[in-house]
Structure formats: C-alpha cells, structure tokens
Amino acid sequence: xxxxxxxxxxxxxxxxxxxxxxxxxxxxxxxxxxxxxxxxxxxxxxxxxxxxxxxxxxxxxxxxxxxxxxxxxxxxxxxxxxxxxxxxxxxxxxxxxxxxxxxxxxxxxxxxxxxxxxxxxxxxxxxxxxxxxxxxxxxxxxxxxxxxxxxxxxxxxxxxxxxxxxxxxxxxxxxxxxxxxxxxxxxxxxxxxxxxxxxxxxxxxxxxxxxxxxxxxxxxxxxxxxxxxxxxxxxxxxxxxxxxxxxxxxxxxxxxxxxxxxxxxxxxxxxxxxxxxxxxxxxxxxxxxxxxxxxxxxxxxxxxxxxxxxxxxxxxxxxxxxxxxxxxxxxxxxxxxxxxxxxxxxxxxxxxxxxxxxxxxxxxxxxxxxxxxxxxxxxxxxxxxxxxxxxxxxxxxxxxxxxxxxxxxxxxxxxxxxxxxxxxxxxxxxxxxxxxxxxxxx
Numbered sequence: 001x002x003x004x005x006x007x008x009x010x011x012x013x014x015x016x017x018x019x020x021x022x023x024x025x026x027x028x029x030x031x032x033x034x035x036x037x038x039x040x041x042x043x044x045x046x047x048x049x050x051x052x053x054x055x056x057x058x059x060x061x062x063x064x065x066x067x068x069x070x071x072x073x074x075x076x077x078x079x080x081x082x083x084x085x086x087x088x089x090x091x092x093x094x095x096x097x098x099x100x101x102x103x104x105x106x107x108x109x110x111x112x113x114x115x116x117x118x119x120x121x122x123x124x125x126x127x128x129x130x131x132x133x134x135x136x137x138x139x140x141x142x143x144x145x146x147x148x149x150x151x152x153x154x155x156x157x158x159x160x161x162x163x164x165x166x167x168x169x170x171x172x173x174x175x176x177x178x179x180x181x182x183x184x185x186x187x188x189x190x191x192x193x194x195x196x197x198x199x200x201x202x203x204x205x206x207x208x209x210x211x212x213x214x215x216x217x218x219x220x221x222x223x224x225x226x227x228x229x230x231x232x233x234x235x236x237x238x239x240x241x242x243x244x245x246x247x248x249x250x251x252x253x254x255x256x257x258x259x260x261x262x263x264x265x266x267x268x269x270x271x272x273x274x275x276x277x278x279x280x281x282x283x284x285x286x287x288x289x290x291x292x293x294x295x296x297x298x299x300x301x302x303x304x305x306x307x308x309x310x311x312x313x314x315x316x317x318x319x320x321x322x323x324x325x326x327x328x329x330x331x332x333x334x335x336x337x338x339x340x341x342x343x344x345x346x347x348x349x350x351x352x353x354x355x356x357x358x359x360x361x362x363x364x365x366x367x368x369x370x371x372x373x374x375x376x377x378x379x380x381x382x383x384x385x386x387x388x389x390x391x392x393x394x395x396x397x398x399x400x401x402x403x404x405x406x407x408x409x410x411x412x413x414x415x416x417x418x419x420x421x422x423x424x425x426x427x428x429x430x431x432x433x434x435x436x437x438x439x440x441x442x
Contacts, residue, residue: 135217165203297385309386390423
C-alpha cells in the first residue's frame with residue numbers, strides 16, 4: 001500500500017460481473033480494517049446491469065441485500081504521477097448476509113470449480129491469459145503487423161504498461177504489436193487458476209489506466225470492425241497434481257497427451273457448445289468465431305493449430321536434455337475480454353472436470369481445414385460447428401442440464417436473462433454499429 005495515502009482517500013472494492021465489467025463501491029482507506037469482514041453493501045439486481053446500461057429482467061427487483069467483501073491479497077495500489085496513473089482497488093467476493101458465497105458471484109464460482117477438481121481428482125491448473133487489444137494512441141497501418149515500426153509508433157506506451165503491471169504485482173512476460181493496425185498483445189506469466197483470473201482483471205485495468213494517462217484508449221472489444229481482425233483472449237493451461245507434478249505429458253500416448261489430460265480436454269470440447277456463450281459472451285464475439293480468422297469455428301482439438309478450439313502448444317527446449325513435460329501445455333482459443341475471466345475459467349474447469357468424471361478418451365487431433373469437410377466426416381471426428389450467434393449459443397446453454405448442474409439454476413437463469421437482454425438491445429443495428437458499441441464498452 002502506498003505510504004502517501006490518506007485515511008480519506010478511496011479504495012474501490014470491485015467484482016467482475018456477467019457483463020465482464022468491474023463494478024463495486026469505494027470505501028476510505030481509514031475504514032479498510034473495519035470493512036475487511038463486512039465489506040460494502042451490494043444488491044442482487046446489480047448483476048443485471050447490462051453492458052450498455054439497461055437493467056435486464058430481474059427476479060429480485062429492489063429486494064435483497066448482499067455484501068461485497070474485499071480480498072486484500074488482490075489489492076492494487078499504484079500511483080505513478082509521471083504516467084498519469086493513480087489506481088486503488090481491491091477484488092472482492094459477493095456473499096449473502098449469513099456469510100455464504102452468493103450463487104452469482106463469479107469469483108466464487110471459479111473457486112468452487114477449482115475446489116471440486118482438487119477434491120475429486122487431486123488436480124490443479126496453472127493458467128495464463130493472453131490478451132489482445134487495440135490502442136488508440138498511435139497511427140495504425142495495414143501491413144505493419146508484428147513490426148518494429150508498429151512498436152515504435154506506440155511510443156512510451158508499451159514500456160509504461162509493462163512497468164505498471166509489474167508495480168501492480170503481476171509478472172510481465174511479453175508485448176507485441178499484433179497483426180491488425182494499432183493492435184497489441186500482452187501476456188503475464190502463469191499463475192494458479194484463481195490468481196490467473198485476478199491477474200487478468202488487473203491487467204485489463206492497468207492497460208486502460210496507462211492508455212488514459214496518454215490521453216488514449218485501450219479497447220479489449222472482441223472486434224472493432226466487422227471487416228478487420230478481432231481481439232481474442234486465449235487461455236494457456238497445464239494440469240498438475242496437488243504436489244505440483246505435471247500430468248499433461250505421456251510420450252507413450254497419442255500426441256504425447258496423458259490419459260488424464262486427454263479426458264480433461266475431451267470434456268472441454270464435449271461441453272463447449274453448452275458454455276461457449278460464457279467465454280464468447282457478446283453479439284460481436286460471433287463475428288470473430290468464423291473460419292479463417294485464426295479463431296475457433298468448431299469444437300476441435302489440434303496440434304499447433306491456431307484455428308483449433310483447443311490446441312497443443314509448441315515446446316521450446318533450451319537443451320536436448322530438458323524435461324519436455326514441464327513446458328507441455330494446451331491453449332483454449334474461443335474467448336474474448338467481454339467475458340469475466342472468472343466465469344470464463346470456471347466454465348473450462350467445470351467442463352474439464354466432467355471429462356475426467358466420465359473418463360472420456362483423448363480427442364482425435366484434426367489436421368485439415370474443417371470448412372471443407374462434409375457433415376458426416378465432422379460427425380466421425382466428433383466435431384461440430386460452433387454457434388454462429390450469441391442468441392443460438394444462449395439457447396444451447398438454456399437446454400443444457402450439464403450447465404445447470406455445473407453452475408446452478410440461479411446463475412444460469414441470471415446469465416440467460418442478462419445476455420438475452422443484451423441481444424435484444426442490438427437487434428436492429430448493423431454489424432458496424434454493433435462493433436462501435438462494444439468498442440466503447442470494453
């Protein structure tokens with residue numbers, strides 16, 4: 001905590017909600033010990049505030065009270081006057097007044113999913129979120145993807161961002177000018193699953209704060225122009241036992257994927273149609289999830305294939321003697337930053353756990369352009385087209401008994417109400433206008 005803070009300075013207690021926004025209430029620094037347990041007041045209907053403002057149909061109306069309790073291990077207190085950055089917030093959990101985790105607290109949903117995986121199978125995940133975004137503070141130009149010229153045009157922004165996220169407690173990894181004009185990608189090093197989701201929240205907010213300090217904006221919207229490239233969030237993950245030993249790799253098995261990891265990945269793919277609307281949760285998301293955009297259009301498994309829904313990532317060895325299993329991992333590609341990172345990751349953990357429960361076999365890895373495959377061939381591969389609209393993806397969630405068991409009736413009902421309201425708000429707009437609204441919102 002900054003030594004320069006006064007007791008009257010504000011720190012905001014925040015929660016990541018269905019809209020993928022951080023909302024909450026500020027308290028004074030002087031009250032932080034008093035409020036460490038009771039937190040700040042919260043209301044059930046807050047979960048129904050949609051991305052664009054209107055409140056979705058709520059079963060609670062004006063009734064009910066909750067508390068938003070800060071987890072001070074997540075405290076971000078960064079004051080860098082020369083960057084124009086001054087941020088004080090702490091991530092919290094939403095609880096009922098009798099101190100139970102609320103069904104619609106997405107951070108608690110992830111914590112519960114992690115606990116289930118650990119208790120049932122003795123496994124944990126290490127995770128890193130890979131974020132893409134657009135930076136408005138430089139001149140964009142087609143053809144400069146990944147170039148030094150594109151990085152140079154961003155001026156001090158990349159260096160300031162990496163410094164700021166480090167000061168916020170994250171472990172910076174890479175930054176690159178991405179393929180699209182003024183598009184960037186930033187990563188931090190892996191963490192345990194819950195902390196990785198916390199890191200994703202902090203990364204997004206620090207990126208926005210640094211951009212604002214330069215009188216610019218960083219937009220994590222899924223796609224800014226229907227004719228251009230989109231911004232994905234890719235989740236890299238590996239599986240360990242509770243003692244920290246890797247369990248992904250088995251050189252004797254197909255693709256070197258262990259029986260355990262194969263079952264986990266198979267669960268991701270089997271239930272992907274049911275939870276897709278939680279990882280790709282906006283109307284604009286489905287402009288990205290189309291063939292030949294380097295995103296996922298099928299629930300397929302691939303090897304170093306950037307159009308597979310889940311892929312095996314390459315292993316870069318420092319020497320011939322290096323233990324490959326320590327770097328062997330997977331990447332989920334059908335998501336974006338309109339999603340709360342907690343619900344995003346909870347969906348993956350729940351689906352993977354179901355794959356283990358059902359002892360599913362390792363999926364067949366596809367190696368061709370699936371858009372040329374006949375439906376019978378896709379069926380033989382156990383692959384299907386993903387939803388092509390948020391409305392269709394929500395219908396699949398509504399029909400999923402698996403999802404209701406995994407997340408509970410309360411959250412599934414709230415999610416459907418919320419997101420169907422969002423779909424309705426945009427139904428008369430052109431694709432370009434839809435992209436513009438999401439660009440402003442994220």
